[in-house]
Amino acid sequence: SAAEKDGHDWFMRKEIFEQPRAVADSLLGRRSTSGLLQLDEMRLSDDEIRDIDKIIIIAAGTSFYAGMVAKYAIEHWTRIPVEVELSSEFRYRDPILDHSTLVVAISQSGETADTLQAIRHARSQRSKVLAICNTNGSTIPRESDAVIYTHAGPEIGVASTKGFLTQLVACYLLALYVAQVKGTRFGDEIEEVMSQLEAMPDHIATVLAGAEQVYDLARAHTGTRSVLFLGRHAGYPVALEGALKLKEIAYLHAEGFAAGELKHGPIALVEQGLPVLCVVPPRGRDQLHEKMISGIQEVRARGAQTICLAEEGDTRIEPYADVLIRLPKVPVLLQPLVAVVPLQLFACELATALGHDVDQPRNLAKSVTVE
Numbered sequence: 001s002a003a004e005k006d007g008h009d010w011f012m013r014k015e016i017f018e019q020p021r022a023v024a025d026s027l028l029g030r031r032s033t034s035g036l037l038q039l040d041e042m043r044l045s046d047d048e049i050r051d052i053d054k055i056i057i058i059a060a061g062t063s064f065y066a067g068m069v070a071k072y073a074i075e076h077w078t079r080i081p082v083e084v085e086l087s088s089e090f091r092y093r094d095p096i097l098d099h100s101t102l103v104v105a106i107s108q109s110g111e112t113a114d115t116l117q118a119i120r121h122a123r124s125q126r127s128k129v130l131a132i133c134n135t136n137g138s139t140i141p142r143e144s145d146a147v148i149y150t151h152a153g154p155e156i157g158v159a160s161t162k163g164f165l166t167q168l169v170a171c172y173l174l175a176l177y178v179a180q181v182k183g184t185r186f187g188d189e190i191e192e193v194m195s196q197l198e199a200m201p202d203h204i205a206t207v208l209a210g211a212e213q214v215y216d217l218a219r220a221h222t223g224t225r226s227v228l229f230l231g232r233h234a235g236y237p238v239a240l241e242g243a244l245k246l247k248e249i250a251y252l253h254a255e256g257f258a259a260g261e262l263k264h265g266p267i268a269l270v271e272q273g274l275p276v277l278c279v280v281p282p283r284g285r286d287q288l289h290e291k292m293i294s295g296i297q298e299v300r301a302r303g304a305q306t307i308c309l310a311e312e313g314d315t316r317i318e319p320y321a322d323v324l325i326r327l328p329k330v331p332v333l334l335q336p337l338v339a340v341v342p343l344q345l346f347a348c349e350l351a352t353a354l355g356h357d358v359d360q361p362r363n364l365a366k367s368v369t370v371e
């Protein structure tokens with residue numbers, strides 16, 4: 001009923017709008033009075049953490065994209081090499097695992113068969129397994145050595161939204177925690193990032209307040225047959241997730257690319273009027289922002305309609321954006337938390353306008369318990 005959905009038409013839309021609270025809840029109680037990061041459900045000793053020389057993240061679907069973002073954060077803050085792999089591929093390549101490998105399994109439901117089989121394999125090779133999960137007492141956390149629970153609340157829409165954002169939060173917490181234990185990052189820096197994270201619920205609310213602009217855009221695209229998404233760095237998995245959302249609920253052909261790969265193939269797809277959603281990295285000391293702009297210029301010169309998600313105050317992007325969606329100013333590693341939100345809104349509204357059942361998309365299940 002409408003009441004269960006807080007007056008929204010779909011659980012998915014309700015869950016998108018719950019994200020500020022879900023993110024806030026997932027951050028709650030993570031700092032001790034002394035300011036140190038604490039993870040109650042961690043169950044790995046400091047010695048075990050100091051022993052880790054490689055991290056392998058395994059997940060499926062949207063959770064896999066959270067894992068891709070996590071790789072950027074974990075490597076940056078901890079200097080431990082991270083691999084990210086689809087659960088369904090992991091076991092079959094005979095991965096190199098030992099007691100100093102930490103396997104991180106990300107699963108909203110905690111029941112995905114591919115991920116469960118993958119952690120069983122990892123543990124049989126003496127690796128430690130940490131689960132990031134939204135479902136208390138589900139199978140994957142029960143079979144893991146440690147767990148970080150996300151606090152999204154029950155997610156009903158088949159296409160994951162608040163599950164994804166809270167997984168990102170858990171991944172950032174894990175990265176900072178390992179950095180704290182290993183001493184690769186120090187108190188003041190960890191505190192600074194924690195404060196930035198604690199500001200995210202307000203930033204997400206700001207993006208949600210601009211939903212109408214995104215809805216208009218979505219309704220203008222009901223005749224579109226294909227949509228491309230571009231991103232770089234932490235914005236690359238966001239592009240992949242934006243494309244996945246459109247496939248899942250709008251049944252549209254959509255693909256995400258790393259903007260730097262355009263010239264190696266995808267640019268050949270660009271034709272007059274093709275919508276290209278671009279996740280523009282914040283302006284920083286690196287070359288990312290400029291490199292992204294050159295990619296946007298390339299597709300625009302070939303007739304693409306460029307829809308750019310760029311931070312407040314970024315005027316440099318203006319001449320290259322046919323449509324500009326503003327994002328709050330946040331650090332590049334945390335940008336996925338705000339950048340993915342307009343993409344969720346876009347898919348939800350476009351699917352609604354096309355008359356699809358957003359909560360129960362054809363052929364898909366909320367949790368896939370068969371391999």
Ligand code: G6P
Binds near residue numbers: 060368
């Ligand atoms: C299914 C769902 C997706 C989800 C994926 C992984 O395919 O439809 O929304 O991302 O499973 O689920 P998990 O519960 O393991 O995160």
